[in-house]
Amino acid sequence: MDDALGMRQLMQTWRARVDVSTLPGIEDAPRYLAQRGRLTQALMAHLLGVHERHYRRLEFGEGGFSTDIVERCAEILGLNSSETEALYVWCGHVAPQRQQEREREPIPEHLVAMLHQMPTIAYWADSAYYVLECNSAAGHHWPWIQRPNFNPMVEFLAADSEARRACVDWDTVWLPLMIAQLRHAALQLPHNRRLQDVVRAVRRQPEARAAWDADERAEVRQHAYGTHRRLQSAVTGGPIMVAVEALVPLVRPDLRMIWCPILDQPTPELPYGPPRPPEVTTVADYSPAASRSSAPAVNPGP
Numbered sequence: 001m002d003d004a005l006g007m008r009q010l011m012q013t014w015r016a017r018v019d020v021s022t023l024p025g026i027e028d029a030p031r032y033l034a035q036r037g038r039l040t041q042a043l044m045a046h047l048l049g050v051h052e053r054h055y056r057r058l059e060f061g062e063g064g065f066s067t068d069i070v071e072r073c074a075e076i077l078g079l080n081s082s083e084t085e086a087l088y089v090w091c092g093h094v095a096p097q098r099q100q101e102r103e104r105e106p107i108p109e110h111l112v113a114m115l116h117q118m119p120t121i122a123y124w125a126d127s128a129y130y131v132l133e134c135n136s137a138a139g140h141h142w143p144w145i146q147r148p149n150f151n152p153m154v155e156f157l158a159a160d161s162e163a164r165r166a167c168v169d170w171d172t173v174w175l176p177l178m179i180a181q182l183r184h185a186a187l188q189l190p191h192n193r194r195l196q197d198v199v200r201a202v203r204r205q206p207e208a209r210a211a212w213d214a215d216e217r218a219e220v221r222q223h224a225y226g227t228h229r230r231l232q233s234a235v236t237g238g239p240i241m242v243a244v245e246a247l248v249p250l251v252r253p254d255l256r257m258i259w260c261p262i263l264d265q266p267t268p269e270l271p272y273g274p275p276r277p278p279e280v281t282t283v284a285d286y287s288p289a290a291s292r293s294s295a296p297a298v299n300p301g302p
Contacts, residue, residue: 007090011059014077015039023047023076039076047076063092107132111249115257116273121242122259127185128194129153132255139275140268141233141240142166146275152258153182154201157208168230168239175211177229180221183212187220228263235268 018039020026025047033043045055048069058065058073070091074084088095107124115122115135123134123145131150138145144162145152155163156170157178167174186199203209225246230239242260249255261267 007061007086008059010086014079014083015044018077044073044076048072058091061090065091067093067096107255108252111252111255118259119270119272120259120261120267122257124255124257125152127189127192127254128198130194134275136273136275137270140235140270143234151198153178153198157202157205159205159207166232168232173229175208176219177221177224177227179208179212180219181224184220184222231260235270236265240265
């Protein structure tokens, strides 16, 4: 690989900054390697369990390394997430998505505050599409979104739910877009147990499963955001045209803010802040027990 970005020098610098005495397994390394006090190529090779010549090929960007070797190398060098991503690319791999590492952390307060300053429908969701927090506009337009563990992907694709009934042109617009997006997410995050539970819940719905299996185009979409769709609103009493958009914070790629500006009429004046208490209390339980026990409930706001 072309070393225009100085990756070989970076590798040497990363080795030089490691305190050899703190490395796990260093006590079992041959004395002539460990006593030099430096993380040499030879010592790296020993710790990785490969031949020194093989490790040198890694530093020269010659490829042919498994992701296990790359991950172990990043661990020994103590690389941060950005450095690890660079090492994956250097070794000819796509860096794995690590959204699940942070998805149990609370939403930062400034992101919660930003949500409640939005004048139109908006909510924070996680990588499995569960709603973590919604704003007042979302609660007024869609009272059902406030239920604990609410998952729009499942609810919008359910056979008979308030969320689905709010989707105008469900079978021609909402269904194909959401199936294509869910396909992509399932392929990108195969080890995200909660997301895979959502996929199974969707595929238990006869119409959704039929659409999934019979899709002649077998479309896969990274996302369906930026599209315009019509929704029934509890505020206007009729359909509104919205743009379904998403924002992802760079510091929290496990989060996404979904916001839906209204396109075909003035935005109703609604109070800012957390939503009013939900008016809907009877809804079919769709989520697996494991997901119900682990998915966070909607917060009442700061």
